[in-house]
Amino acid sequence: MSGEPMVRAEAVHKSFGRTEVLKGIDITVAPGEVCCVVGPSGSGKSTFLRCVNHLEKINAGRLWVDGELVGYRQRGDKLYELREKEVAAQRREIGMVFQRFNLFPHMTALENVIEAPVQVRRENRAEARERALALLERVGLADKTGHYPGQLSGGQQQRVAIARALAMRPKLMLFDEPTSALDPELVGEVLDAMKALAEDGMTMIVVTHEMGFAREVGDSLVFMDDGVVVETGPPREVLAGPRHERTKAFLSKVL
Amino acid sequence: MPVRHPLRWVAAAVMLVLVAMAVNTLVTNERFNWPEQFEYIFAPQIMNALYNTVWLTIVAMVGGVVGGVLLALMRLSDNPILRAISWFYLWVFRATPLYTQLLIWGSLGALFPEIGLGIPFGPVFVSWETNTLLSAAAAAALGLVLNEAAYMAEIVRAGILSVDEGQREAAGALGMSRAKTMRRIVLPQAMRVIIPPTGNETIATLKNTSLVAAVPFAELTFQAQNIYGRTYQVIPMLIMVCLWYLLLSSILMVGQHFLERHFGRSERGAARPARPAALLSSGREQTGGGGGGGGSGDGGGG
Numbered sequence: 001m002s003g004e005p006m007v008r009a010e011a012v013h014k015s016f017g018r019t020e021v022l023k024g025i026d027i028t029v030a031p032g033e034v035c036c037v038v039g040p041s042g043s044g045k046s047t048f049l050r051c052v053n054h055l056e057k058i059n060a061g062r063l064w065v066d067g068e069l070v071g072y073r074q075r076g077d078k079l080y081e082l083r084e085k086e087v088a089a090q091r092r093e094i095g096m097v098f099q100r101f102n103l104f105p106h107m108t109a110l111e112n113v114i115e116a117p118v119q120v121r122r123e124n125r126a127e128a129r130e131r132a133l134a135l136l137e138r139v140g141l142a143d144k145t146g147h148y149p150g151q152l153s154g155g156q157q158q159r160v161a162i163a164r165a166l167a168m169r170p171k172l173m174l175f176d177e178p179t180s181a182l183d184p185e186l187v188g189e190v191l192d193a194m195k196a197l198a199e200d201g202m203t204m205i206v207v208t209h210e211m212g213f214a215r216e217v218g219d220s221l222v223f224m225d226d227g228v229v230v231e232t233g234p235p236r237e238v239l240a241g242p243r244h245e246r247t248k249a250f251l252s253k254v255l
Numbered sequence: 256m257p258v259r260h261p262l263r264w265v266a267a268a269v270m271l272v273l274v275a276m277a278v279n280t281l282v283t284n285e286r287f288n289w290p291e292q293f294e295y296i297f298a299p300q301i302m303n304a305l306y307n308t309v310w311l312t313i314v315a316m317v318g319g320v321v322g323g324v325l326l327a328l329m330r331l332s333d334n335p336i337l338r339a340i341s342w343f344y345l346w347v348f349r350a351t352p353l354y355t356q357l358l359i360w361g362s363l364g365a366l367f368p369e370i371g372l373g374i375p376f377g378p379v380f381v382s383w384e385t386n387t388l389l390s391a392a393a394a395a396a397l398g399l400v401l402n403e404a405a406y407m408a409e410i411v412r413a414g415i416l417s418v419d420e421g422q423r424e425a426a427g428a429l430g431m432s433r434a435k436t437m438r439r440i441v442l443p444q445a446m447r448v449i450i451p452p453t454g455n456e457t458i459a460t461l462k463n464t465s466l467v468a469a470v471p472f473a474e475l476t477f478q479a480q481n482i483y484g485r486t487y488q489v490i491p492m493l494i495m496v497c498l499w500y501l502l503l504s505s506i507l508m509v510g511q512h513f514l515e516r517h518f519g520r521s522e523r524g525a526a527r528p529a530r531p532a533a534l535l536s537s538g539r540e541q542t543g544g545g546g547g548g549g550g551s552g553d554g555g556g557g
Contacts (some may be wrong), residue, residue, distance in 0.1 A: 084432065084433060088430045089430065091427065091430040098421060102419075102424065103425075104422065104425070104426075115429075116430065119435055120429060120430045120435075164429070
């Protein structure tokens with residue numbers, strides 16, 4: 001694929017206190033690519049994902065989304081942190097889906113989806129409503145628009161969360177273990193919604209434990225362990241023939 | 256045979272005797288002078304004092320809530336100077352007696368006879384006499400508001416901290432500013448933690464208005480003192496004032512009960528009324544623990 005990558009990470013470091021969680025991450029994601037990030041818990045994959053939309057500040061390295069440095073401005077070789085408003089403007093372009101859904105419990109499904117377009121993008125409420133209804137229909141929840149999150153199952157909540165992120169028309173979607181908090185029988189409906197999104201050409205980074213999804217939908221697979229990228233390649237190849245010992249050890253436990 | 260509770264009977268008998276003695280003295284002790292007391296219960300001075308007590312309570316609570324939200328936001332802010340100011344304010348106002356604070360506000364005129372606007376250490380453009388600017392009513396209201404703001408700040412802060420961090424992250428990831436996240440996402444959810452103790456604060460404030468006698472300002476207790484100063488009917492007069500406080504507190508308690516019921520209900524989304532269809536479908540599709548997943552913790556149940 002030619003041109004600018006959608007996401008480019010170069011030697012990204014992140015520490016919490018004295019614990020180094022990311023020890024130099026290099027990842028490139030092309031537009032339209034579905035990149036699945038797998039690895040044992042504590043390997044830093046969620047932390048990396050949260051660096052992409054600046055929920056976590058990186059300590060060293062560079063991270064670009066669509067050619068723009070995330071969270072910082074470079075003048076000479078010095079980095080200056082962006083102001084709150086500028087960070088918010090960058091985040092508008094990046095959708096995020098959380099493990100614990102994080103829907104707004106005091107709003108209905110429809111209100112959850114309308115909230116950001118109206119409050120942040122200043123869209124016309126009627127138009128935002130039309131689009132929100134279409135999005136909820138797309139994730140199979142046309143009949144749940146008036147329900148509060150507390151009235152929905154986990155799978156339904158997560159699909160509302162996907163619709164909520166899509167309502168901002170993001171150019172990149174981040175999924176942070178979107179099915180890990182779900183009962184097993186509800187995982188499929190969320191993965192289906194994500195698969196449909198991938199087929200529409202959305203650029204996605206998916207932190208997941210669902211190897212089947214990675215194999216079927218992913219364009220690339222990144223295996224992380226202990227804060228570094230151990231192995232990366234097309235999902236089928238990595239899953240079928242891991243080259244690295246650590247990858248082999250991990251896959252033998254989860255497959 | 257049911258279990259016997261002989262002590263209950265003894266306790267009941269003792270209570271009965273005590274109540275009978277109390278009623279007897281209320282009826283037979285002529286020094287209560289009830290006919291005269293009942294004349295005072297709706298007397299113009301008392302009515303006026305009652306009015307003052309009520310509006311002082313309202314002003315103290317409205318001002319206290321506004322000030323409390325500001326102080327709580329300052330306390331939780333990233334700015335260390337704002338945090339320090341808020342901390343200092345709470346420290347001073349919660350560590351000194353309200354009565355003493357009210358005495359200070361009431362006597363401000365003695366220390367600063369005039370208050371003026373101008374350049375610091377430079378010329379003064381306009382000035383007012385302190386006692387005109389800060390009337391007894393204003394001093395009383397100011398004292399109560401400043402004190403109440405300190406207590407409300409802690410309540411609001413607890414409410415804000417009770418909202419799951421994931422809510423702020425989700426709003427931030429959507430590109431919402433922090434101010435908007437606070438107003439649209441966090442504060443509405445914090446309400447269910449803020450409301451119940453605020454009800455208690457309102458009742459406490461109603462009773463605290465009696466302390467503005469320190470200013471001095473003519474609220475209920477102060478007027479009662481004025482009257483018994485003339486009539487020497489101390490306890491009857493105070494009992495009568497207590498009846499007014501009881502009535503006002505009871506009204507507030509009823510209001511608090513309904514507010515708590517309202518907020519306790521809306522927190523459990525599945526039990527929301529007026530959505531029968533929702534109840535039916537969620538009853539079937541609800542999964543085990545999925546309900547709380549949206550960040551709505553538990554809390555207000557008891």
